[in-house]
Amino acid sequence: MPSPLQNAVARLDQLGLVSDSPSYLVRSFLSPANRQAAEQILEWMASLGMEISHTADGTVRGILAGSNPTAPPLLLGSHIDTVIDAGKFDGPLGIITALAALETLQQENTTLPFPVHILAFSDEEGTRFQTTYLGSRGVIGALDSATLATRDAGGNTVAAAIEDQGWYEESTSIRYTKGECRGYLEVHIEQGRVLEAAGEAACVVSAIAGQSRLTVTLTGRADHAGTTPMPLRRDALAGAAECILAGETLAKSKPPLVITVGKIQIHPGASNSVPQSATFTIDLRHPEDVAREQDLDDLHQTCLHIAEKRSLALDWQPIQDNPSTRCDPALTASLLASLTSITGSQRTLASGAGHDGVILSKICPIAMLFIRCRDGLSHHPDEYATPEDINTGIQILTHFLKSLIPADMSK
Numbered sequence: 001m002p003s004p005l006q007n008a009v010a011r012l013d014q015l016g017l018v019s020d021s022p023s024y025l026v027r028s029f030l031s032p033a034n035r036q037a038a039e040q041i042l043e044w045m046a047s048l049g050m051e052i053s054h055t056a057d058g059t060v061r062g063i064l065a066g067s068n069p070t071a072p073p074l075l076l077g078s079h080i081d082t083v084i085d086a087g088k089f090d091g092p093l094g095i096i097t098a099l100a101a102l103e104t105l106q107q108e109n110t111t112l113p114f115p116v117h118i119l120a121f122s123d124e125e126g127t128r129f130q131t132t133y134l135g136s137r138g139v140i141g142a143l144d145s146a147t148l149a150t151r152d153a154g155g156n157t158v159a160a161a162i163e164d165q166g167w168y169e170e171s172t173s174i175r176y177t178k179g180e181c182r183g184y185l186e187v188h189i190e191q192g193r194v195l196e197a198a199g200e201a202a203c204v205v206s207a208i209a210g211q212s213r214l215t216v217t218l219t220g221r222a223d224h225a226g227t228t229p230m231p232l233r234r235d236a237l238a239g240a241a242e243c244i245l246a247g248e249t250l251a252k253s254k255p256p257l258v259i260t261v262g263k264i265q266i267h268p269g270a271s272n273s274v275p276q277s278a279t280f281t282i283d284l285r286h287p288e289d290v291a292r293e294q295d296l297d298d299l300h301q302t303c304l305h306i307a308e309k310r311s312l313a314l315d316w317q318p319i320q321d322n323p324s325t326r327c328d329p330a331l332t333a334s335l336l337a338s339l340t341s342i343t344g345s346q347r348t349l350a351s352g353a354g355h356d357g358v359i360l361s362k363i364c365p366i367a368m369l370f371i372r373c374r375d376g377l378s379h380h381p382d383e384y385a386t387p388e389d390i391n392t393g394i395q396i397l398t399h400f401l402k403s404l405i406p407a408d409m410s411k
């Protein structure tokens, strides 16, 4: 019989092959591969004896009731979806290690005195809509009208996508309200280089950086590339390039501010036409919300000045703002005790990456465990965590779950 670690490694490999592209790993909101991965996760949950369900917007859940099914549940999990040309650990590691920890407890004949819910969220990355956290926002009833009206590159809204491509067969509503859960814990690769540099396998997380996501469009005039003198041009792409470099210069001058432009679309997009419009994304993050808002405003003013100087129209469209989110001190202290018990480390790190805990923090305490990843690489096909470090994560999570059993109930 394979060990929980062997199952975990095999399942990560298996999910890593479930993609919407034959050339690289990508799964997005309500895509066929996301659905296929979700169905596979449900099978694994069912094999543990969990009560399984899914929502129309593609999130899946397994419930292990424990010896007191009416006690406030502990939520574990992460996201199913990926970025484009992704690695196979960002997201699935949190789901798979949660399954492995429950498998370990079952092999030890340990029954927890509270329910554990494993949640696999349908969309965290926002690859399709540039939004974030559609899955976790769905389970706390926070898919607001503005989000539902957000459009993908094909002009489809989130609402229409759910309407047309939703997973309605046997779907249920999964909904959590404030105060009903004892907490949410997510295991995730660090997506940075601190653990590798320190030679440590894992650490706990103190906070998750706030992030602002926008879509910006500069509009000038299409012109003939050969007959239009430079001074007469209203070149939207040249204007966008100046804005993008201004963002990079701002971020380099004000660490730990980070600004990324990950996507740009040009119209008409012909090599011999001066670009009429350029639409690009901005992803701006900072651990302090006041600084993030100020830096975003500074960048907006700079882009307005560039647009005016170049006789371009500027459309500045905020898509999403997520505040910097502290992990719950008490839950994190319990997790830290398990980290220290298994590895001896006391390390705590802030997360520059966003995670579903930002959303779950609105209804319950959250904690996160980071696992070392090779070269700090993530959002990259070479993303990698060793089986040894994954096993450390499973051991820490299992230790943490058992630490929640009241002393008078422990065997």
Ligand code: HGY
Pocket: 124, 125, 352, 353, 354, 355
């Ligand atoms: O973009 C992020 O921070 C995360 O990977 N969703």
Ligand code: MN
Pocket: 079, 090, 091, 124, 188, 354, 355
């Ligand atoms: Mn992630």
Ligand code: MN
Pocket: 083, 090, 125, 379
């Ligand atoms: Mn990610």
